[in-house]
Amino acid sequence: MPSKREGKERTPEDVRKVIKTAKLHESELTEITQILRFPEASQRNNNLRLMLLDNNILKDIEEGNPIVFKGDPDENVVLCTDNKTYDVKEAETSNSFLLVPNLLFAASTGLDETIANNSMEDSDSSFERSNTSLNISNDSDDKPPRKIVNKDIVNTFFTYYELKPCKPRLSKLSKLLESTTFQGLELEYKIDKSKLLDYKAILHKVQASRVELDEELTNIQAIEVDGHYRLLEFDYEFRVLSYMLDLIEENSWPLDRVSKEVTLDSLKDLAPMCVLEAMFGFYTLKSAEEMGVQYYRYKEDKVCRFLARVLLRSAGRFNLFEFMQAWSDSVPEGMTTNESLLSGIALIDKNVTPQVIWGFSENELPEDINERFRILFHTKPKWTVDEISPYIQSYATEKLNVNALLTKHARASTQDGVRVFSAKHMN
Numbered sequence: 001m002p003s004k005r006e007g008k009e010r011t012p013e014d015v016r017k018v019i020k021t022a023k024l025h026e027s028e029l030t031e032i033t034q035i036l037r038f039p040e041a042s043q044r045n046n047n048l049r050l051m052l053l054d055n056n057i058l059k060d061i062e063e064g065n066p067i068v069f070k071g072d073p074d075e076n077v078v079l080c081t082d083n084k085t086y087d088v089k090e091a092e093t094s095n096s097f098l099l100v101p102n103l104l105f106a107a108s109t110g111l112d113e114t115i116a117n118n119s120m121e122d123s124d125s126s127f128e129r130s131n132t133s134l135n136i137s138n139d140s141d142d143k144p145p146r147k148i149v150n151k152d153i154v155n156t157f158f159t160y161y162e163l164k165p166c167k168p169r170l171s172k173l174s175k176l177l178e179s180t181t182f183q184g185l186e187l188e189y190k191i192d193k194s195k196l197l198d199y200k201a202i203l204h205k206v207q208a209s210r211v212e213l214d215e216e217l218t219n220i221q222a223i224e225v226d227g228h229y230r231l232l233e234f235d236y237e238f239r240v241l242s243y244m245l246d247l248i249e250e251n252s253w254p255l256d257r258v259s260k261e262v263t264l265d266s267l268k269d270l271a272p273m274c275v276l277e278a279m280f281g282f283y284t285l286k287s288a289e290e291m292g293v294q295y296y297r298y299k300e301d302k303v304c305r306f307l308a309r310v311l312l313r314s315a316g317r318f319n320l321f322e323f324m325q326a327w328s329d330s331v332p333e334g335m336t337t338n339e340s341l342l343s344g345i346a347l348i349d350k351n352v353t354p355q356v357i358w359g360f361s362e363n364e365l366p367e368d369i370n371e372r373f374r375i376l377f378h379t380k381p382k383w384t385v386d387e388i389s390p391y392i393q394s395y396a397t398e399k400l401n402v403n404a405l406l407t408k409h410a411r412a413s414t415q416d417g418v419r420v421f422s423a424k425h426m427n
Contacts, residue, residue: 010035012146035150050160070207083211087166090159097157168208170216171367182230196228223278240271248332255334256287256297300335312359320355344390362391369395373409377423
């Protein structure tokens with residue numbers, strides 16, 4: 001029963017008039033009437049917002065787990081729990097919401113007892129009473145006590161914030177770390193120390209949960225050096241990896257019997273131990289354990305792809321046959337190279353003589369998906385699904401897979417019995 005804060009306070013008689021107008025029978029109601037009072041404009045609390053939460057976020061709040069809003073002024077805000085990221089959008093409500101602290105509900109007003117008493121009557125009597133109550137005067141002497149309780153409305157809401165799970169926005173991470181790439185201790189004097197970031201600073205700046213951020217730091221091979229996260233400069237990473245791989249031949253190790261202890265001890269004077277340990281973790285897997293000694297093997301595909309990138313860094317196009325031979329010669333003996341490992345880092349043209357290959361890395365393309373498609377189709381007019389997938393996979397979601405992205409941004413056709421995709425709008 002809303003009312004203005006100023007003016008005459010509601011009395012039990014005022015309430016009874018409203019009950020009569022509403023064609024209700026007072027004996028079927030509890031004795032407590034709550035009067036909702038709207039605040040003056042100057043007294044409204046405009047700092048409050050409504051959010052629609054899913055069960056996961058609600059559980060985090062109830063358990064006292066942190067939830068954080070993230071976003072710079074030029075970014076759309078997201079909400080991050082410990083392991084998920086949510087997009088935050090403002091939505092309008094079909095009806096206004098009134099926020100009333102300490103509003104009394106059924107159990108607190110004795111309504112449960114009233115319902116229980118009414119339920120003892122048979123259904124016919126109850127039906128008859130409901131009809132008769134429309135004509136019963138509330139002015140009779142047999143009036144139940146009526147208690148007036150004033151409740152102040154804190155604010156009225158016409159919008160709320162809707163939270164939808166989304167992919168973490170991680171592209172900013174590499175940009176934050178690019179200016180402080182680690183190139184070796186001898187070149188640390190070139191680094192602007194004010195741009196070095198520790199984990200706390202990164203977590204604050206990047207729109208991702210802690211779990212998602214940790215996964216991406218591993219994915220981009222960020223290394224913690226003296227408390228700050230750093231990317232390895234490409235040539236420096238190649239140098240350290242070469243040191244590591246050379247030990248296989250020097251020690252006549254089988255590919256699945258690489259010793260971590262010997263590797264770190266042999267190279268401790270050539271690179272910081274934090275770099276060696278991180279690199280060994282990035283490029284190896286546990287293989288066998290013999291007599292209490294744990295052995296490792298190098299991730300063959302990862303090593304081969306990195307060494308392919310080394311060869312592809314030279315500008316221009318390469319004869320495909322000569323490239324494949326040089327690539328095979330560059331990897332440790334026993335490792336096998338094949339074209340499938342070049343997905344996302346190189347393009348091959350087999351329609352010319354001789355066949356050629358050139359570097360074309362996914363992580364060097366624009367973030368904007370429309371601009372990315374423009375460059376893809378400018379570089380190569382027609383793509384198969386397998387060829388283009390590595391360059392757009394990062395934009396796929398549970399509801400929008402690669403095929404759906406291609407349907408939206410490209411035009412499908414058939415060439416020599418093979419489905420290919422080209423620019424949707426030809427110039």
